[in-house]
Amino acid sequence: MEITTITLTISSVVVLLAAVTPLISPLFRLPKKEEDDSACIGESKDKPISVVIISHDNAPELEKHLPSFLSQKYDADYQVIVVADKSDSETDDVIKRFSNNPHLYATFMPLSSRYISRKKLAITLGIKAAKYPWAIVTDAWCIPESDEWLHAFASHISDDKDVVLGYSHYDDDAPSNYHYENIITASQNLFYAQHNHAYASASRVVAIKKDNFLAEDGFLGNLKYMRGEYDFLVNKFGRNENTATAFSPTAFLAEDTPFKKRWSENHLFSINTGRHLKGHWLVTLIRQIELGLMNITNIAIIAAIIYGAIKEDWITLGAGILALIIEYLVISFVAKRAFNRFQCPVNPFLAPFMAFALPFRNIGWRLRYYLANKNDFITHKI
DSSP states (O other), X not given: OOXXXXXXXXXXXXXXXXXXGGGGSTTTSOOOOOOOOGGGTTTSOOOOEEEEEEESSOHHHXXXXXXXXXXXXXXXXXXXXXXXXXXXXXXXXXHHHTTTOTTEEEEEEOSOOSSSOHHHHHHHHHHHHOOSSEEEEEETTEEESSTTHHHHXXXXXXXXXXXXXXXXXXXXXXXXXXXXXXXXXXXHHHHHHHTTOOOSXXXXXXXXXXXXXXXXXXXXXXXXXXXXHHHXXXXXXXXXXXXXXXXXXXXXXXXXXXXXXXXHHHHHHHHHHHTTSTTHHHHHHHHHHHHHHHHHHHHHHHHXXXXXXXXXXXXXXXXXXXXXXXXXXXXXXHHHHHHHHTTOOSOGGXXXXXXXXXXXXXXXXXXXXXHSOGGGGBSSOO
């Protein structure tokens, strides 16, 4: 068999693409693992802090998770503020059962609110009710995995910062692709925040200075959008070097696996929110380049295998198969490193299949978004 320039070119290109392309993934550009201070309880000075938990028809989750928030080992005083609908009698019953706990405080939203997202209203009421300078905001379906969570998270808060991004991972029952997509988003946004370009939240836990939130009118500017509250907090208040991350294992929260409806809504509302975030065009461009190169690599490998088989060019065919193996192994090892960093229970050797499917999933979500009624994403209908 004659070795032609075409054979050498195709073989070299597909092998090179297979080896290099996985290295531009957000899973390769990981956020720095920060020191876990949980072992220093009693040695460092904790500062009084408030934790705001938003509960909207989440009485079962709140009853399950609230005890973990109320039983933190913390050297300073802290309060746990539960914000719920005034008409939610089940949540009210849960709060009453824990009313003897000195850390618990509850506030309720009015029955109706016009022209404002109820989730944003709940967060605003919770932060206003905070009696301490910092408020950590999270959802009722999140839970600390240890009684040292608050100390570990608060150890990343400092006077020269205004916003702190936390991280919540799904519980072990979540499907593999849920974990994978959650880590992709978290890795990207934590990495940006650690490099002084805070863009959006990494998950459903963000800490913010109360005075800054109130001085800059909280969610003013995006009140009409139904969701995106955590992203808007980071995007509006996180500037250059004023943003920190609480990315140490003990500072992680666990999050209940979202139901399919919530999983779907999360994607659709995320697309809508992203269009209104500062810096969206650049972040989107970078992500599209990453996904585009991955698609080009996959197409090139498949084309090389098909070309080699049809033309009986065994070198090109072998190079295509070799490139496929290389790509699989590189993605797997990159994913293993990332999954360990994020304490993800998914087998990293499944990552190549999820990476291959992700662009098609994203196209599906975008099609659903463009076909959706845009009035569903705002509070007052046009």
